[in-house]
Amino acid sequence: MNAGSLWILVAAMGLTTYGIRAGSVLLADRLPKSAWIEKSLRFIPISVLSALIALELSSTNGSGSSITASLPRWVAAATALLVGRLTRSLWLTVIVGMLVFLLLQR
Amino acid sequence: MLPLLAGDIPFGLLYGALAPAAGVPASITMAMSTLVFAGSAQFIAIQLIGGGAPALVVFLTALVVNLRHSLYGISISPFLKHLPSKAKGFLAYFLTDEAYAVSIVRFRQEDLRGQAAGGPRHWFYLGAGATLWLGWQLSTAAGIAFGSQAPASWHLDFAIPLTFIALLVPVIKNRVEILAAITAGAVAILLANIPLKLGLVAAMLSGILVGSLAEILLSHRKAGPAGLGEKGETEP
Incomplete structure (x- = not known):
C-alpha cells in the first residue's frame, strides 16, 4: 500500500473506532441488548x-x-x-x- | 495507574518498533496511535498491511475487532449520564479496554458500598483514559526510535505473532473458546492461498460462527428440556 492509501486507511479506521465508542456511549439506551450479541463479540x-x-x-x-x-x-x-x-x-x-x-x- | 501503564507501555513500544518493519512509515505509525488509539486493532492492522492485504480487508477487520468497544460504551454510559453530550463525546475517545476495565470495576465497587452516583466519577475515568493515552503516544514514539536501530537479523517482524499469542492467552478461558481459536487457525491455513486475504476473512468468520454455535448448543444441553425454570438470560 502506498503512503496515500495508508493515510486514508488510518483516517477511516480512526473515524469508525471513534464512531463505535461515541455512538455506544451516547446511544446506549437505544441500542439492542442481547446476551447472544455479547457472547458472539467475545469470539x-x-x-x-x-x-x-x-x-x-x-x-x-x-x-x-x-x-x-x-x-x-x-x-x-x-x-x-x-x-x-x-x-x-x-x-x-x-x-x-x-x-x-x-x-x-x- | 501504574499497573495499567505497565501493560500499556511495553505494548506501545512493540507497536512502534514493529509497524515500520511491516512497511508502515513512521508518521503513519504515530498517526494511527493518535487517531485509532486501540492497541489490538493497530497490531492486527500492521500485520495485515505487512502481509499485503487490501485496504478494505484491513479496514473491515479493524472495524470488527473494535466492535467490542460498543459493549464498553453501553456498560459505562449509566455512570456518565449526568454529563452533557459534548463531554460524553470527548470522554468516549478514551474508551480503551484498560480504561473501561479499571473504571467499571471502581464504579461498581462504589455502588456496592452505597456511595452516591454522579458527581466527580467521570474524573476517575478521564484520569485513567488520559494517562493511558499519554503512555500510548510516548511509547509508540519511543518504539519507532528504537525499532529503526534494530538490525534486520533480529527478525523483529516475528514479534507480531508472538504479541498476538500474548494477547490471546488471557482471553481464552474455556473449551468453546479453544474450539473457536483452533477453527479460525485451521481455516486460515487451509485457505491461505486465496487472493486478497479472503481466506483470512473466512477463517475469522468461521471461528466466530463455530464459537457462537457451540455456545448455543452447550447452553441448550445445560438447560435441558426441563430447564425452563432456571435462571439464565431472560429476554423481554
Missing part, C-alpha cells in the same frame, strides 16, 4: 488473533518446503504460548519466543 478477538497467528506461522516466505521452513516458527510459538500461560507477561512471552526463533534459525 471476535479470539478468532482474528488465531487466524493471523496460524497464517503467519505456516507462511514460508517462498523459501523451501513448507514444513521444515515453518518449523522454527511453530516451535517458537508453542514455547511462547507456554510462557504466556505460565507468566501472563507480554515481555517474557515475546522475548522467549524471539530467542527460540532466532536460535532455531541458525
Whole structure:
C-alpha cells in the first residue's frame, strides 16, 4: 500500500473506532441488548488473533518446503504460548519466543 | 495507574518498533496511535498491511475487532449520564479496554458500598483514559526510535505473532473458546492461498460462527428440556 492509501486507511479506521465508542456511549439506551450479541463479540478477538497467528506461522516466505521452513516458527510459538500461560507477561512471552526463533534459525 | 501503564507501555513500544518493519512509515505509525488509539486493532492492522492485504480487508477487520468497544460504551454510559453530550463525546475517545476495565470495576465497587452516583466519577475515568493515552503516544514514539536501530537479523517482524499469542492467552478461558481459536487457525491455513486475504476473512468468520454455535448448543444441553425454570438470560 502506498503512503496515500495508508493515510486514508488510518483516517477511516480512526473515524469508525471513534464512531463505535461515541455512538455506544451516547446511544446506549437505544441500542439492542442481547446476551447472544455479547457472547458472539467475545469470539471476535479470539478468532482474528488465531487466524493471523496460524497464517503467519505456516507462511514460508517462498523459501523451501513448507514444513521444515515453518518449523522454527511453530516451535517458537508453542514455547511462547507456554510462557504466556505460565507468566501472563507480554515481555517474557515475546522475548522467549524471539530467542527460540532466532536460535532455531541458525 | 501504574499497573495499567505497565501493560500499556511495553505494548506501545512493540507497536512502534514493529509497524515500520511491516512497511508502515513512521508518521503513519504515530498517526494511527493518535487517531485509532486501540492497541489490538493497530497490531492486527500492521500485520495485515505487512502481509499485503487490501485496504478494505484491513479496514473491515479493524472495524470488527473494535466492535467490542460498543459493549464498553453501553456498560459505562449509566455512570456518565449526568454529563452533557459534548463531554460524553470527548470522554468516549478514551474508551480503551484498560480504561473501561479499571473504571467499571471502581464504579461498581462504589455502588456496592452505597456511595452516591454522579458527581466527580467521570474524573476517575478521564484520569485513567488520559494517562493511558499519554503512555500510548510516548511509547509508540519511543518504539519507532528504537525499532529503526534494530538490525534486520533480529527478525523483529516475528514479534507480531508472538504479541498476538500474548494477547490471546488471557482471553481464552474455556473449551468453546479453544474450539473457536483452533477453527479460525485451521481455516486460515487451509485457505491461505486465496487472493486478497479472503481466506483470512473466512477463517475469522468461521471461528466466530463455530464459537457462537457451540455456545448455543452447550447452553441448550445445560438447560435441558426441563430447564425452563432456571435462571439464565431472560429476554423481554
